[in-house]
Amino acid sequence: MSGENPKHMLRDVFIEQLYERMRKDSSIYFLSADFGAPIIDKLRSECARRFINVGIAEQNLINVASGLALEGFTVYAYGIATFLIMRAYEQIRINLALLASLRKMNVNLIGVGYGLSYDVSGPTHHCLEDLGIMRILPNIEIISPCDEVSTRSLVEYTLDNNFPKYIRLDGKPLPAVYDSHDRMPLLHGFKSVQQGSRVCIVSTGYMTHKALRVVKLLKEQNVNCGVVDVFLFKTIDRDALRKLLFTYEAVVTLEEGFMNKGGLDALISGVLTQQEFSGRFLNLGFGDEYVFEIGDREYLYSLYKLDDQSISATILDLVKKI
């Protein structure tokens, strides 16, 4: 990628594209737990009957969404990631995960601000748990785009697939990873964004940007590190992913969430161990503690040895052991 790389708020990208569809398709509802975005002003004036602000009431947000979906409507339920999924976790479990075993329901939870997106807001707004707790639930797909291009193509995916989904979007603007002519391999659920040799980072969302920065640092040390971006967690093609990762001698997961709690690391180690992986596996992320320190995202990372330099050094050590 060369030249200017403007940043995009992925929630704006997602809702803008959805808005274009909502104008033409009266079967789409957009519910918000009193959470906004600039594009929502347009959406709620043009699709007034199908935009509902339920108030700061995430439990009811999910239940109302479930009821609408039972009647055949496609529903988007929008809120801050941590409150959307954790305040209403039981509603998601009962009225989406469980009920979707028996009834078709196209409910799309759009959670904004995973990880440390809301850096200075502190631990109530941080969301280091989402991948783990949402992966546990059957029947719900997890969608985790990292940039504008992947977000756009995943909007269509949410419309076309009639089951519950959790779409996690960063709370801060992100630059492009993919070129505008790139096609997202939706049947694979992942994409190799950097071909490497010997070592590969598997990441998702914001961490894919970080991984690409780490790759540059490693290159200076003559280490050619690959990057795989995961964007669909449930329907991911495990066989294809295994085939790709088995070409490496070391695999490192990098996630903006707790380690060893069922998140990206668990997904990837499961993929690797399904057949015996002879290489090394390392998971990077946050330990078993909350982040109370105040500062911007990268400052917080540096406190937990997850800044680009530290990660690069860790991977360099790993490569030396191969």
Place this chain on the structure above:
Amino acid sequence: MDIQTLKDKAKWVRSQTMYLHGLAPQTRIASSLSCVEILVALFYGGIMRFNIDDVLWEGRDRLIISKGHGSIAMYPILADFGLIKKDELRTVCTQGSRLGSIPDPTVPGYETINGSLGQGLGVACGVALALEQKKSKSNVFVLSGDGELFEGSVWEAIMFAGQHRLINLRIIIDNNKVCMLDYCRNIIDLEPLEDKFANFGWDVKRVDGHNIQDLLNAINSSLVVGGKPMVIIADTVKGKGVKRLEIDSLSHIKMLSAAEVDMIIEKMR
């Protein structure tokens, strides 16, 4: 059906519910006995529109059973209409049966997953909105317990329904006044319950929940008044029909022995 036939139906449903409890003591008998007349009014009183050949028929009225545990009384009704086979009733809570102690939509006639209290009304709000958008004439009925009104999610939904004037939504509260461990009033007194709903924009009726005629009058009036969602507070007795349960604040977790069930059913004849 005339009122006497409805009363006979209620008697039959009550005895069948006890019969099921005799077979499966895991079922919540006291909670199921308090809502017998409510279910009879809905199913036999000409209120609910449904199609036994197509349980998801678009023109049906939606019945959302929020008090899952206490809806075993619906099993005999579903069997009476042929939605499940009469023989199947005997399988309740046995291996391989689809009739558990808390019903879910694997049983034809149930719309939602039940058993987690305080969830039905919120889902019903979404269904009511959807039906309005579809310009459907169908109504949404919710059968709720009074104990589950302690759940905060219910009040989120009560506020929502009032604000959005969901006129096709009716909640019937089986107000049997007993939770699991005590009388509700000793835990958090829900009264004056009419005022609470009225203040959130609901029409309110309060009736004797064991009087089928009163129930029918209230539900029917709710279908013509319009303008607001309606709550029918049906004052009931938990364990209705079984003296020792009727006076027990712990009736929710009490079981009847098979011999006791036989004796009570015999007496009812």
